[in-house]
Amino acid sequence: MNTPNYENILLTVENDIATLTINRPKSMNALNTATLIEIGQAFDLIRENQDEVKIVVVTGAGEKAFVAGADISEMRDMNSLQAAELSKIAHNSFSKIENLPQLTIAAVNGYCLGGGCELASSCDVRVVSSKAKFGQPEVGLGIVPGFGGTQRLTRLVGRGKAKEIISMATMISAEEAHRIGLADEIAEPEELMNKVNEIAAAVMKNSPIAVGMAKYVIDRAADLPLDIAIDFETQMWAQTFATNDQKEGMSAFLEKRSATFNGD
Structure with a gap:
């Protein structure tokens, strides 16, 4: 840059x-x-x-x-x-x-x-x-x-x-x-x-997508009623399963190796 x-x-x-x-x-x-x-x-x-x-x-x-x-x-x-x-x-x-x-x-x-x-x-x-x-x-x-x-x-x-x-x-x-x-x-x-x-x-060391999404959920849902905040968290959690980082992270865990995240 x-x-x-x-x-x-x-x-x-x-x-x-x-x-x-x-x-x-x-x-x-x-x-x-x-x-x-x-x-x-x-x-x-x-x-x-x-x-x-x-x-x-x-x-x-x-x-x-x-x-x-x-x-x-x-x-x-x-x-x-x-x-x-x-x-x-x-x-x-x-x-x-x-x-x-x-x-x-x-x-x-x-x-x-x-x-x-x-x-x-x-x-x-x-x-x-x-x-x-x-x-x-x-x-x-x-x-x-x-x-x-x-x-x-x-x-x-x-x-x-x-x-x-x-x-x-x-x-x-x-x-x-x-x-x-x-x-x-x-x-x-x-x-x-x-x-x-x-x-x-x-x-x-962690997935940049997951870190960014976790930050987003915390910031956006912290002041919402708990039931609405939980629904929001569930939506964001589900979205992570559409990423390559999720596949890499879970595969690495099961294969007992360090994950290599690409942020996609």
Whole structure:
């Protein structure tokens, strides 16, 4: 996959893993409009080249921050219409992450605040440094989270805890984030990417069709009534039996060998 030279992000692909790095370390990787647009463009490119990418990792440049928030210097003088447009751009890009067939992993290497927490929450899995700090500090700036924080955070940690985190506008530790379900795995800073690669390797052994379909079922059916969700799961389960990956996976099991999945 040919990756463009972006101004605010880096996109690399190696061993079927795409790594998108927010590359604005001088501003703690703050998300401005241009960066949000580039994130969306990068995920469009990844979707167009699904055969070359099985896992996507999102991280931030440097050791201090994953993303310390949205760019306040850009937002300070915005009016309501401009703020609404920025929110739409962010939602568009983050929805592309959330709806990607491949599994996405946020490798959180430092401050993960405001827009950064919202970006991480749009990924499927969050692997975090033991020194990471999470928070939604928007109310301390006189605004509310506008990049999905009131919604994705609530779905991850529950209404009461989301209201507490947002209303207090204070930072929480990696350990607390893990306890409440915001972080899925914790690693020491020097072991963060090893842990990410360990998870990626385990996922990539499996059928990419099945992984993508499982992600789709979880995301689409989680808020449905249980009987409807079960019906939906049954439909998706049945569809997997029309794939070559299903034939290969079950044949390999019965033949006591490792499966070789082609994603078809």
